[in-house]
Amino acid sequence: MTTENKSLNDEILTDTYGRTISNVRIALTNACNLRCIYCHHEGEEINGCTVDNSRAQMTKEEIAELIGIFTELGVTTLKLTGGEPTLRPDLLDIIRSIPPGVESSMTTNGTLLAKMAKDLKAAGLSRVNVSLDTLHRDRYQKITGRDLLPEVLAGIDTAVEVGLTPVKLNMVILKGINDDEIEDFLSYVRDRKGLILQIIELMDVNGWADHIDHIDEVIRGDAEIVGDLEKSIAEKSTQIITRRMHHRRKYCLDGAEVEVVRPMHNLEFCANCNRLRVTSDGKLKPCLLRSDNEVDVRGLHGDELKAAIAKAVQHRSPYFTQKS
Ligand SMILES: Nc1nc2c(ncn2[C@@H]2O[C@H](COP(=O)(O)OP(=O)(O)OP(=O)(O)O)[C@@H](O)[C@H]2O)c(=O)[nH]1
Ligand code: SF4
Numbered sequence: 001m002t003t004e005n006k007s008l009n010d011e012i013l014t015d016t017y018g019r020t021i022s023n024v025r026i027a028l029t030n031a032c033n034l035r036c037i038y039c040h041h042e043g044e045e046i047n048g049c050t051v052d053n054s055r056a057q058m059t060k061e062e063i064a065e066l067i068g069i070f071t072e073l074g075v076t077t078l079k080l081t082g083g084e085p086t087l088r089p090d091l092l093d094i095i096r097s098i099p100p101g102v103e104s105s106m107t108t109n110g111t112l113l114a115k116m117a118k119d120l121k122a123a124g125l126s127r128v129n130v131s132l133d134t135l136h137r138d139r140y141q142k143i144t145g146r147d148l149l150p151e152v153l154a155g156i157d158t159a160v161e162v163g164l165t166p167v168k169l170n171m172v173i174l175k176g177i178n179d180d181e182i183e184d185f186l187s188y189v190r191d192r193k194g195l196i197l198q199i200i201e202l203m204d205v206n207g208w209a210d211h212i213d214h215i216d217e218v219i220r221g222d223a224e225i226v227g228d229l230e231k232s233i234a235e236k237s238t239q240i241i242t243r244r245m246h247h248r249r250k251y252c253l254d255g256a257e258v259e260v261v262r263p264m265h266n267l268e269f270c271a272n273c274n275r276l277r278v279t280s281d282g283k284l285k286p287c288l289l290r291s292d293n294e295v296d297v298r299g300l301h302g303d304e305l306k307a308a309i310a311k312a313v314q315h316r317s318p319y320f321t322q323k324s
């Protein structure tokens with residue numbers, strides 16, 4: 001890439017707040033085989049908890065073209081998400097279309113991972129994040145609607161075996177449901193190599209939980225728990241690393257690596273947000289928490305696609321600011 005091209009590309013990928021996109025997060029489908037009580041569907045507007053099949057998802061060719069353009073512009077990491085990305089029959093082709101040198105990871109519920117991990121690795125995927133909120137089978141069923149905890153645990157083991165590492169365990173803290181399991185999760189991570197525990201604060205996206213009584217209180221209570229948890233983890237840690245993305249903190253304590261994700265009302269998180277999302281039906285989504293500034297890229301190619309990306313980047317602004 002010439003110096004001139006690089007500065008032009010940086011210009012396209014840098015928003016008016018000086019945040020340069022380095023990570024693109026592509027939802028491959030809005031379908032999922034689970035029904036988690038807290039699901040935010042990556043900010044896609046979906047009728048209740050059911051999948052809207054009327055919205056055609058992008059084809060693998062469209063996704064490959066988008067990935068090509070983003071990498072040409074200088075994006076270095078890709079995250080594949082859903083819904084549940086392993087439900088896409090052409091997932092391996094999509095992974096194979098990612099250019100070498102781009103770090104690709106996938107966030108999955110892990111239910112199909114035991115069967116697929118080896119092929120995913122062979123296709124070029126670097127690593128996976130697996131949703132795991134509880135180690136109790138009955139609680140898992142209550143949270144996700146399905147009795148599939150053994151399948152997920154087997155999927156995590158296989159992912160580690162084939163080297164889709166580090167495998168991050170995404171644990172959304174749910175007050176009164178799983179907030180008593182932190183020590184068990186820390187032991188689980190310590191007993192195995194290649195795992196990172198990611199503790200996630202509950203988020204209110206697209207009013208997903210408007211039907212829950214006193215949802216504001218639930219979310220506030222949850223934030224307090226995660227805040228206190230982070231404080232006590234920090235006190236016990238031997239090392240604290242600040243990641244470039246969102247300035248998230250990563251803690252090392254007694255052989256367990258723990259990352260804490262606290263996006264709500266977090267000015268630092270938004271000020272250091274360097275990701276752009278793509279919805280499963282082909283819209284560039286400047287912020288997870290907004291749906292009013294998306295840019296449709298269906299039917300666009302080459303320079304038109306670049307112009308649409310530039311437009312979406314210019315629509316970006318930190319969601320939580322001093323004023324919010
Ligand atoms: N508000 C907000 N939350 C985010 C954003 N990205 C991730 N999150 C939260 O972090 C959770 C975990 O995200 P993952 O899909 O596992 O990926 P990640 O941890 O962000 O990415 P890696 O660290 O690269 O694996 C999501 O479910 C969200 O709750 C973001 O850009 N904005
Ligand atoms: S596994 Fe993920 S996409 Fe599926 S319902 Fe749960 S949170 Fe939503």
Ligand code: SF4
Pocket residue numbers: 246263269270271273286287288289317318319320
């Ligand atoms: S601006 Fe903030 S809320 Fe929006 S996607 Fe980035 S980190 Fe998330």
